[in-house]
Amino acid sequence: MKLSRKRRRLWIVVLAGLGLGTATALTLTAFQDNLVFFLAPSEIAGKNPGPERAFRLGGLVEAGSLVKDTTADGRPEARFRVTDGPATVPVTYVGVLPDLFREGQGVVTLGKLGPDGQFRASEVLARHDETYMPPEVAAALKRTGHWDPKNGAPPPAASWNTMEPAPARQGS
Amino acid sequence: MSTPAPSSPRPLASTAPRGGGLHRFANPGRFLRLTDRLLPWLWGLAAVVLGAGTAWALLFSPPDWQQGETVRIMYVHVPMAWLAMGGYAGLAVASLMSLVWRHPLADIAARELSPAGAMVTALCLATGSLWGRPMWGTWWAWDARMTSVLVLFFLWVGHAALVRAFDEEERGARAGAILALIGAVNLPVIKWSVDWFNTLHQTASVTRIGAPGMHTGMLYPLLVCTIGFTLLFAALVLAQVRAAVMERRLRQGQLAQARRQEGAA
Helix, strand or coil: CCCCHHHHHHHHHHHHHHHHHHHHHHHHHHHCCCCCCCECHHHHHHHCCCCCCCEEEEEEECCCCCEEEECCCCCEEEEEEEECCCCEEEEEEECCCCCCCCCCCEEEEEEEECCCCCEEEEEEEECCCCCECCHHHHHHHHHCCCCCHHHCCCCCHHHCCCCCCCCCCCCC | CCCCCCCCCCCCCCCCCCCCHHHHHHCHHHHHHHHHHHHHHHHHHHHHHHHHHHHHHHHHCCCECCCEHHHHHHHHHHHHHHHHHHHHHHHHHHHHHHHHHCCHHHHHHHHHHHHHHHHHHHHHHHHHHHHHHHHCCCCCCCCHHHHHHHHHHHHHHHHHHHHCCCCCHHHHHHHHHHHHHHHCCHHHHHHHHHHHCCCCCCCCCCCCCCCCCECHHHHHHHHHHHHHHHHHHHHHHHHHHHHHHHHHHHHHHHHHHHHHHHHHC
């Protein structure tokens, strides 16, 4: 069977696309461990970055762990624990925390892990989860006991994303 | 079919592909007639939908319980991100048409698509940066999502530059089409970067399995804004392609006239 020129060109493009796609997939799979933006607390033991190497630690700010303080020279200091469930790492940070920093919310910190197990952060970034919710709906979920933001992610979206927000009270 | 002289662009109307199916739309003459009637409606519809969507998003949608009013950046950022990727998918299709079927209209479409695509990708990056500073605490992070979108921006700009870098338009179009198709592997990487790698950027809220993680009070205006921006993008690109087709016809007409005069003299 003789292929027409158009058909042949189509096959060349398709085959080249398949080859390129496979190569990319293999490369990404191979690099998956190196392409991480941050390490979770339970991954630290396995990777063992050492006290001299700066790395990013990411997870949830453990509920009730945040202590705000001031250093001797009057700068704000925060102590909190970052957890991913199985493991927890205590973190100290001198500086201003981002607006979205909250207990139960995601956080990514850059710093070094001391020999005492304390992670000394030089930068704290807040992570945002994929939920977008009007304040009235969040308040209603909290009021009815369906969700405490300190304990992490909200209930399944289907249970609240069409919820009618209670009429906003004036001055609230 | 005679081969055109190397320096002259591919003749447009004379090589109109015959045949049925979608190839009918590769005829530049038919394209001009069709878009002549379509474009006024497209501009009008884009203005109405975008006006309504913007008003809904900025004035009548609720703030976010955590982000407050800053969440309204989303109504520009997310449509720009979707358009950047959807537009690139369109560029890949046009490039395939150009490489396999040698449709001259596909070359022109690809050539006119890339500046617009670069613009929406730049807007996506800029609004993301403006959003990231107050929310995350940083303008930029080299995580997989942001880096792959930056690569997309470079692909758009590279394509725009490459197709214009050749004296012979056809060779530029060929090189650009190959670049665009190679770059298409970046699209799934962008989409799933937030799932495959851990990133600072959050995972998808709307295009995910199960219910959208976004209250409908924000989701609906977001979708209306997306439709509005898409209509505007389509109108802009179609108008550009029309202008390019007419420009080329004019040049061919002038060339033919010059040849006739040369022959008469």
